[in-house]
Amino acid sequence: MRKIFSDEENVFKVKEENLHNSSSAKIDMILKKALLGNEISKEDGVELFKTKGNNIQKVFSVADTLRNNAVGSKVTFVVNRNINFTNICYMGCKFCGFAKKFDQNGAELLSLENIVSRSVEAWDRGATEVCIQGGLHPKISGDIYRNIIKSIKKVLPDMHIHAFSPFEIWYGSSKKKLDFRTFLNDLKDCGLGSMPGTAAEILDVEIRNQLTRNKLSSEKWIEIIKTAHSLKIPTSATIMYGHIDNPENWAMHLSIIRDIQKDTGGFTELVPLSFVYKDSPLYLQNPQTVRKGPSIEEIKKMHAISRIMLNGWINNIQASWTKLGPEFAQKLLKIGVNDLGGTLMNESISRSAGSNFGQEITAVEMVKIIRDAGKIPARRNTIYKISETFDNHDPKYFPPLVARKGNDPLKFIN
Numbered sequence: 001m002r003k004i005f006s007d008e009e010n011v012f013k014v015k016e017e018n019l020h021n022s023s024s025a026k027i028d029m030i031l032k033k034a035l036l037g038n039e040i041s042k043e044d045g046v047e048l049f050k051t052k053g054n055n056i057q058k059v060f061s062v063a064d065t066l067r068n069n070a071v072g073s074k075v076t077f078v079v080n081r082n083i084n085f086t087n088i089c090y091m092g093c094k095f096c097g098f099a100k101k102f103d104q105n106g107a108e109l110l111s112l113e114n115i116v117s118r119s120v121e122a123w124d125r126g127a128t129e130v131c132i133q134g135g136l137h138p139k140i141s142g143d144i145y146r147n148i149i150k151s152i153k154k155v156l157p158d159m160h161i162h163a164f165s166p167f168e169i170w171y172g173s174s175k176k177k178l179d180f181r182t183f184l185n186d187l188k189d190c191g192l193g194s195m196p197g198t199a200a201e202i203l204d205v206e207i208r209n210q211l212t213r214n215k216l217s218s219e220k221w222i223e224i225i226k227t228a229h230s231l232k233i234p235t236s237a238t239i240m241y242g243h244i245d246n247p248e249n250w251a252m253h254l255s256i257i258r259d260i261q262k263d264t265g266g267f268t269e270l271v272p273l274s275f276v277y278k279d280s281p282l283y284l285q286n287p288q289t290v291r292k293g294p295s296i297e298e299i300k301k302m303h304a305i306s307r308i309m310l311n312g313w314i315n316n317i318q319a320s321w322t323k324l325g326p327e328f329a330q331k332l333l334k335i336g337v338n339d340l341g342g343t344l345m346n347e348s349i350s351r352s353a354g355s356n357f358g359q360e361i362t363a364v365e366m367v368k369i370i371r372d373a374g375k376i377p378a379r380r381n382t383i384y385k386i387s388e389t390f391d392n393h394d395p396k397y398f399p400p401l402v403a404r405k406g407n408d409p410l411k412f413i414n
Contacts, residue, residue, distance in 0.1 A: 024051075024055050026047060027047065027048070027051055027055045027058065027059075030044045030047060030048060031058060031059065031062045031308075034062055034066065034308045034311060035062060035065065035066075037311070037312060039312075040308055040309050040311075041255075042251045042252060042254075042255040043251075045247075045250070045251030045254060045255065045305060045308075045309050046247050046248055046251045048301070048305045048308065049247035049250055049251060049298075049301055049305060050247055051301070056297070056300075056301070059301065059304050059305065059308070060300065060304050060334075060335040060336070062304075062308060063303075063304035063305070063307040063308055063335050063336030064304075064334060064335055064336060066307055066308060066311045066336065067307055067317070067336045067337070067338055070311070070315045070338075071315055071316070071338045072376075073375050073376050074338070074375065074376045074377075074378045074386070074389065075333055075337075075338055075339065075340065075370045075373070075375040075376065075377060075378065076316075076338065076339045076340070076378045076379070076380040076384065076386065077339065077340045077341065077342065077343065077363070077366045077370075077377070077378075077379060077380065078128065078129055078341070078342045078343070078379070078380050078381065078382060079125075079126050079127045079128060079129075079342070079343050079363050079379065079395075080122070080127050080128070080129035080130065080131055080162070080342035080343060080344065080345070080382075081118060081119070081121075081122035081125075081127050081129075081130050081131070081343075081344065081345040081346060082130075082131050082342070082344045082345065082346050083110070083115055083118050083119070083130055083131070083132045083346065084132075084133055084134055084346075085109070085110045085115055085132060085133075085134040085148065086108060086109040086110065086134040086135050086137045086140070087100045087106070087107060087108060087134070087135050088100055088102060088107050088108070088109060088135050088137045088138075089134075089135025089136045089137065090136060090137075090138045091135075091136055091167075091212075091215060100135075109137060109140070112147060112148065112151045115132070115148055115151065115152065116151050116152055116155055118130075118346075119152045119155070119156055119159060120155060120156065121401075122159075122345060123156050123159055125345070125398045125401070126363065126395070126396060126398065127159075127343075127345070128159070128160055128381055128382070128387075129159070129160045129161075129162050129193075129342070129381070129382045130152065130159060130160075130161060130162070130163070131162045131163065131196065131342065131344075132148060132161065132162070132163035132164065133163065133164065133165055133168065133196060133198065134168070136167065136168070136171045140175075141175065142171075142172045142173070142174070142175030142176035142178075143176070144172075145163075145164055145168065145172045145187060146186060146187055146190045148163070149161055149163065149187060149190040149191045149192055150190050150191065152191070153190070153191035157191075160193040160194070160381065160382045161191055161192055161193050161194075162193060162194045162195065162196060162382050163192060163195065163196075164187070164192070164195055164196075165195070165196055165197075165198040165199040166195070166197070166198075166199050166200075166216060166220070166221045166224040166225060166228075167198075167199035167215065167216045167221075169183065169184060169195070169224050169228075170216050170220060170224060180223065180224050180227045181227050181230075181231070184224075184227055184228055184231055184233060185231055188231055188232075188233055192233060193233075193382060194233060194234045194235060194236075194268070194382050194383065195228055195233055195234075195235040195236075196235065196236050196238075197225060197235040197236040197237040197238050197267065197271075198236075198238050199215070199216055199221060200221060200237065200238045200239060200240070200253075201215075201239075201240045202239065202240065202241065202245050202249050202250075202253055203218045203221065203222070203252070203253045203256045203257075204218075204245075204248075204249040204252040204253055205217075205218050206249075207244060207245050207249050210244060211243070211244070211282070218256075222256070222260060225260060225264075225266070226260060226263065226264055226266075228266065229260075229264035229265070229266025229267075230264065232266075233266070234266050234267070234268050234382075234383055235266060235267060235268070236267065236268055236269050236270070236271055236318075237257045237260075237261075237267045237269070237270045237271070237314070238270070238271045238272070238273055239253050239254070239257075239270070239271075239272050239273065239302070239306075240273045240274075240275055241272065241273070241274065241275060241294055241298075241302060242274050242275040242291055242293040242294030242295075242298065242299075243275040243277075243282060243283075243290055243291055243293075244282075244289065244290055244291070250302065250305075251305075251309070254270075254305070254306060254309045254310065255309070257270065257310070257314070258309060258310055258313050258314075261310070261313045261314055262313065267314050268314075268316060268382070268383055268384055269314065269315075269316035269317065269318050269339060269384070270306050270310060270314050270316070270317055270318065271318045271320055271341070272299075272302045272303055272306060272317075272319075272320070273320055273323055274293050274294050274299055274302075274320070274323045274324065275291070275293045275294065276293060276323060277290070277291070277292045277293050296328075299324065299328070299332075300331075300332065300335055303317055303319060303332045303335060303336050303337050304335045304336045306336070307335075307336030307337075308336070315338075315384075316338060316339050316384055317336055317337050317338060317339065318337065318339040318340070318341050319332045319333070319337045319339070319340060319341070320341060321340060321341065321361060322341075322344065326361060326365075326369055326409045326410070326412070327412040329369075330369050330370075330372065330373050330412075333370070333373045333375055334373070339380075339384075340361075340366060340369070340370070343360055343361055343362060343363055343366065344359060344360055344361070345359065345360045345401045345402075346359050346360070346401070346402065359400075359401075359402050360400050360401055360402060361409050362397070362398060362399075362400060363379065363395035363396070363398070364394055364395055364397050364398075365409055365410055366395075367390050367394055367395060368410055368413060369409075369410070369413070371390075372413045376389060376390075376391065377389070377390040378390065379395065
């Protein structure tokens, strides 16, 4: 592993002195390795996930130190719009509350004109990115993915298109009878800028097979991601946790993500996604065996340990405010997180599973949340190039796109 810090730096000497006073020598040794920039093994990761008592706070402290050394005090966000172009899907993934059948209330397939119209509306509100994903509609053509990109680029040539999960790439390439490389290269030529690394769930095969027996295999997910990276299409990385999984599965997943990054360097960030159980078939059909999502402590550990395990390879750890809410997401900025994701404008998938945290946090609100945490707000683009830092001024104000009906995302700020 490449070593990004020298052993002589004062920050590490201070931290190491504190660690020597610990009663848990094993945790001390793991955290010392992390502070020195050395790789944390999968087995080390399991130990960190199992920490208890005072050791937990030490894990958080080390994660925050590594965050500060990697990215400093800036906390970033992107102004974007989420467009779920269809919620019709035949896969029946057990954890998903988003998918609809043709005849269900709320089932929809947006027209190209509607997708472009939403993109233009987002651009006019300051967005630099549209994030586009959808279900696997059985009647769509494999050309729909390229047609969406080309339609947007024709009207908005400078809009970054962050679109289509590996599952959609598998589906589209199957429909077109093309290999992944050919299919992805065509999308890139049409204007695809980057991809969301969703549909990862848990890459540990034992758990993945129980979650989504008919879904994209771990091997195919990895193949598609690596192929995208080889074509210079960057992606995010994700993990969905807190259902039937455990620390061994989490550490395995993070080590797989790290190994991919070593090979390709194509991940821009990791986004931990806590399982939302309320309207998820996985929970509703198995309430005795499926958990109601991760605990508060587990959520904190996941973000902190992701920072520690991915240190030196993936600099950006993002908190999903749509899953956790803005107040909890803000707290994670003190234990390894440096990014709050996008403003979104519309959000369907988390809300369909029962999340209660709205559809949009405006740029002005993002800045207030970050400042209230004692950090420096900065607007970025999709690939984490900072476009504006808000030291002493605020972004241009736009009212929320969708009426909130009294739900104020800043109510926790005094």
